Amino acid sequence: MSRNITRVGVVGGGQMGAGIAEVCARAGLDTVVCEVDAVAARAARDRVAASLERAVRRGKLAESAARDTLARMVFTGSLDDLADRQLVVEAVIENPDAKTEIFAALDKIVEAEDAILATNTSSLPIMRLGMATGRADRVVGVHFFNPVPVLPLVEVVTSLHTSPETVDRVQDFATGVLGKTVIHSRDRAGFVVNALLIPYLLSAIRMAESGFATAADIDTGMELGCAHPMGPLRLADLIGLDTVASIAESLYDEFREPLYAPPPLLQRMVEAGLLGRKTGRGFQPTTRAEDLVRRGLRGTRPPTGVRVPARRHRGRAGSARAALPAPSRTRTPQVRPVAPRTPQVRPVASAHASGPVLRVRHLTIRMTDALLPFDAPRRRLVGAAGSSRPPGGMS
Numbered sequence: 030m031s032r033n034i035t036r037v038g039v040v041g042g043g044q045m046g047a048g049i050a051e052v053c054a055r056a057g058l059d060t061v062v063c064e065v066d067a068v069a070a071r072a073a074r075d076r077v078a079a080s081l082e083r084a085v086r087r088g089k090l091a092e093s094a095a096r097d098t099l100a101r102m103v104f105t106g107s108l109d110d111l112a113d114r115q116l117v118v119e120a121v122i123e124n125p126d127a128k129t130e131i132f133a134a135l136d137k138i139v140e141a142e143d144a145i146l147a148t149n150t151s152s153l154p155i156m157r158l159g160m161a162t163g164r165a166d167r168v169v170g171v172h173f174f175n176p177v178p179v180l181p182l183v184e185v186v187t188s189l190h191t192s193p194e195t196v197d198r199v200q201d202f203a204t205g206v207l208g209k210t211v212i213h214s215r216d217r218a219g220f221v222v223n224a225l226l227i228p229y230l231l232s233a234i235r236m237a238e239s240g241f242a243t244a245a246d247i248d249t250g251m252e253l254g255c256a257h258p259m260g261p262l263r264l265a266d267l268i269g270l271d272t273v274a275s276i277a278e279s280l281y282d283e284f285r286e287p288l289y290a291p292p293p294l295l296q297r298m299v300e301a302g303l304l305g306r307k308t309g310r311g312f313q314p315t316t317r318a319e320d321l322v323r324r325g326l327r328g329t330r331p332p333t334g335v336r337v338p339a340r341r342h343r344g345r346a347g348s349a350r351a352a353l354p355a356p357s358r359t360r361t362p363q364v365r366p367v368a369p370r371t372p373q374v375r376p377v378a379s380a381h382a383s384g385p386v387l388r389v390r391h392l393t394i395r396m397t398d399a400l401l402p403f404d405a406p407r408r409r410l411v412g413a414a415g416s417s418r419p420p421g422g423m424s
């Protein structure tokens with residue numbers, strides 16, 4: 030039945046849309062990619078062409094096959110060009126309003142009665158998109174993973190209205206035509222993979238934010254200690270920090286669990302336009318050359334782009350971190366001799382006091398800080414009694 034699907038449309042030609050379109054065209058399907066305008070459509074074509082060239086360079090694809098793949102693709106700036114499609118996969122940014130608008134428009138444009146409207150959303154409810162159309166039974170989540178040509182998984186997500194026939198058709202399409210492996214999820218924010226992955230990425234960001242460990246060490250820890258292909262911060266850079274933040278917000282909206290709340294550092298980086306690979310700056314070096322240097326130096330301290338907030342490297346010129354707020358000025362302890370000089374524990378009262386403090390020579394360390402979670406400063410250093418300072422770190 031899925032073999033019937035020979036004409037596919039993809040809305041959005043960014044990282045994910047271009048990848049989805051590429052795998053469809055490589056599977057022999059007539060593929061139309063729709064972008065917001067002709068310029069963006071051209072950029073989408075360049076993205077696919079670059080990926081095909083890479084496959085040719087790596088000896089995975091014959092030059093003639095790459096040419097044929099591109100010849101099967103049309104890049105357009107008009108949704109109307111999707112009218113004759115049998116399957117349309119929407120892959121635009123994780124913005125509920127934008128997606129809803131596109132589904133309402135597709136419902137009017139796509140002509141075939143049995144055409145399926147799918148979304149590659151990472152976390153938004155499929156039901157909301159289905160209800161924007163008059164065919165909620167033929168609206169389904171088909172969630173690919175980045176890089177799409179490499180990662181073999183597709184999550185198929187069904188809303189309460191999605192028909193079993195629609196599920197069968199997209200499952201057959203993803204496995205039989207695209208050669209992917211399918212897992213199924215109910216319509217809950219994050220589905221299976223992101224519900225597990227995103228809290229892990231957010232924990233890594235909180236860990237870097239608090240100064241618990243450097244970005245480089247966090248990634249190296251998970252790459253070498255747990256054999257992950259890339260550490261959580263490099264992975265967040267790959268996914269796109271704006272996308273990670275959007276998914277976190279959807280998860281938080283749905284479940285109201287603190288572990289899903291996007292940390293302030295993530296939000297600041299998104300506001301600063303430091304989105305990871307797509308903008309060339311994120312937590313880690315993003316060029317291939319920088320990455321190779323990093324890998325070559327495993328076992329020693331790797332050079333990184335953004336170290337957050339590694340106090341010992343504070344102020345190093347040329348670091349992308351320079352674009353971030355200065356992390357630790359407020360963390361520098363004031364060195365003032367206090368008497369007596371022998372350690373002793375005694376409580377102090379101050380606006381920030383939450384427990385007894387240990388005075389060690391000229392420093393005062395709050396005892397409760399040892400019990401703080403890793404996203405809080407490990408040691409809150411204060412000067413003389415009564416002059417306690419708020420926690421430092423990135424803000």
Ligand code: CAA
Pocket residue numbers: 080083087089150151173174175176177178179180223258259264268272
């Ligand atoms: N397109 C096509 N092929 C690619 C590619 C791309 N963008 N990136 C890498 N590859 C291929 C390479 O050609 C290479 O293939 P061969 O070995 O057959 O030549 C292979 O993948 C390995 O690539 P590299 O040697 O260049 O680099 P690597 O070994 O570091 O692998 C990686 C890169 C494939 C990205 C790997 O690090 C990886 O799998 N990382 C984890 C990615 C991941 O977890 N993605 C899921 C993100 S979550 C998501 O997408 C869902 C969401 O909603 C947020």
